Amino acid sequence: MPQSRIFSGIQPSGELHIGNYLGAVKNWVSLQRQYESFFCVVDYHAITGPYVPDDLRRRTRDMVVSLLASGVDPSACTLFIQSAVPEHTELAWIFNTITPIGELERQTQFKEKSARQESILAGILNYPVLQAADILLYKANLVPVGEDQVQHLELSREISRRWNAKFDPAYIAALEARSGAAAESAKESSAEDLVGFFPEPKALLTPTRRIMGLDGQAKMSKSLGNTIGLLEEPKDIWEKLRPAVTDPARVRKTDPGTPEICNIYHLHKAFSDPATVEHVAVQCRTAGWGCIDCKKVLFESMDRELTPIRNRAKEIRSDPSVIDEPLARGAEHARDIAGDTMRETKHMMGLT
Numbered sequence: 377m378p379q380s381r382i383f384s385g386i387q388p389s390g391e392l393h394i395g396n397y398l399g400a401v402k403n404w405v406s407l408q409r410q411y412e413s414f415f416c417v418v419d420y421h422a423i424t425g426p427y428v429p430d431d432l433r434r435r436t437r438d439m440v441v442s443l444l445a446s447g448v449d450p451s452a453c454t455l456f457i458q459s460a461v462p463e464h465t466e467l468a469w470i471f472n473t474i475t476p477i478g479e480l481e482r483q484t485q486f487k488e489k490s491a492r493q494e495s496i497l498a499g500i501l502n503y504p505v506l507q508a509a510d511i512l513l514y515k516a517n518l519v520p521v522g523e524d525q526v527q528h529l530e531l532s533r534e535i536s537r538r539w540n541a542k543f544d545p546a547y548i549a550a551l552e553a554r555s556g557a558a559a560e561s562a563k564e565s566s567a568e569d570l571v572g573f574f575p576e577p578k579a580l581l582t583p584t585r586r587i588m589g590l591d592g593q594a595k596m597s598k599s600l601g602n603t604i605g606l607l608e609e610p611k612d613i614w615e616k617l618r619p620a621v622t623d624p625a626r627v628r629k630t631d632p633g634t635p636e637i638c639n640i641y642h643l644h645k646a647f648s649d650p651a652t653v654e655h656v657a658v659q660c661r662t663a664g665w666g667c668i669d670c671k672k673v674l675f676e677s678m679d680r681e682l683t684p685i686r687n688r689a690k691e692i693r694s695d696p697s698v699i700d701e702p703l704a705r706g707a708e709h710a711r712d713i714a715g716d717t718m719r720e721t722k723h724m725m726g727l728t
């Protein structure tokens with residue numbers, strides 16, 4: 377049986393922060409040898425908002441440095457930049473022709489972004505169509521996502537079903553055999569178990585829960601300024617960690633706390649060993665130590681994991697070939713597969 381294929385993309389937002397390292401990239405590293413993996417820095421997605429070209433180039437490169445330093449291994453996966461494979465936008469155009477505008481307008485992300493803008497770019501509306509093309513171009517059947525992103529995959533699944541039902545002769549025949557005269561109406565609703573030219577990608581849930589920012593209020597995000605950079609120097613990490621929000625019930629050192637509602641405890645779960653995590657919970661509940669003591673232990677755990685990554689990033693930056701060669705190889709392999717998909721897709725659609 378062929379190995380399952382996964383696709384995952386990440387925005388070229390510059391150096392990783394520990395939220396996207398723990399929430400996505402660490403998972404990529406553990407998946408890259410279990411599945412045939414395609415990991416992509418999605419720069420076409422990044423240009424749907426305002427940006428400066430030189431800055432985008434720098435952020436794209438910084439992201440690649442972070443990925444390589446974190447353990448994404450180009451000999452185990454296909455790592456590439458989205459715009460190096462023009463078939464992404466070619467397939468997105470094709471999918472645009474079978475996607476009703478109403479479906480795109482109902483997407484939560486579009487509603488949120490368009491509510492903040494007077495003039496809405498078509499690229500923002502069509503963003504999920506490009507996402508579907510990213511995944512389906514490689515016929516990926518699994519997509520690593522957090523629980524909060526599962527609904528984003530539904531549109532890709534819907535586009536896959538719709539295209540198969542319109543253009544894949546074997547899929548259409550199977551639908552008709554199943555539904556007889558009622559096939560027309562059943563095409564888009566009852567085909568989940570049929571295998572078409574494009575698969576219906578499924579979510580591969582990321583084991584790490586959502587990482588909150590240091591403010592303890594919202595998801596860790598650069599735009600909210602509540603992050604710790606993956607490659608930050610130890611003294612800068614401690615400066616951010618020391619004032620980070622904890623359980624508000626712990627006003628004095630003698631007040632017992634509830635670790636489950638404290639973001640520092642959840643960071644311990646991500647960086648500290650199980651015995652330390654247990655010790656943290658006991659010390660917190662019994663007011664056995666203060667929050668600064670707790671943060672010092674977290675800092676040590678983080679430093680153990682992050683120092684080798686930071687050192688690797690410095691080595692990678694000193695030799696551009698360590699970045700350029702794997703990216704060129706990755707793009708070439710991605711284009712081989714993407715080219716095959718496009719040739720077959722266009723043939724079935726009557727495009728020469």
Ligand code: SF4
Pocket residue numbers: 622623626633634635638639640641656659660661665666667668670671
């Ligand atoms: Fe959070 Fe640790 Fe303070 Fe408990 S002791 S509230 S887990 S920082």
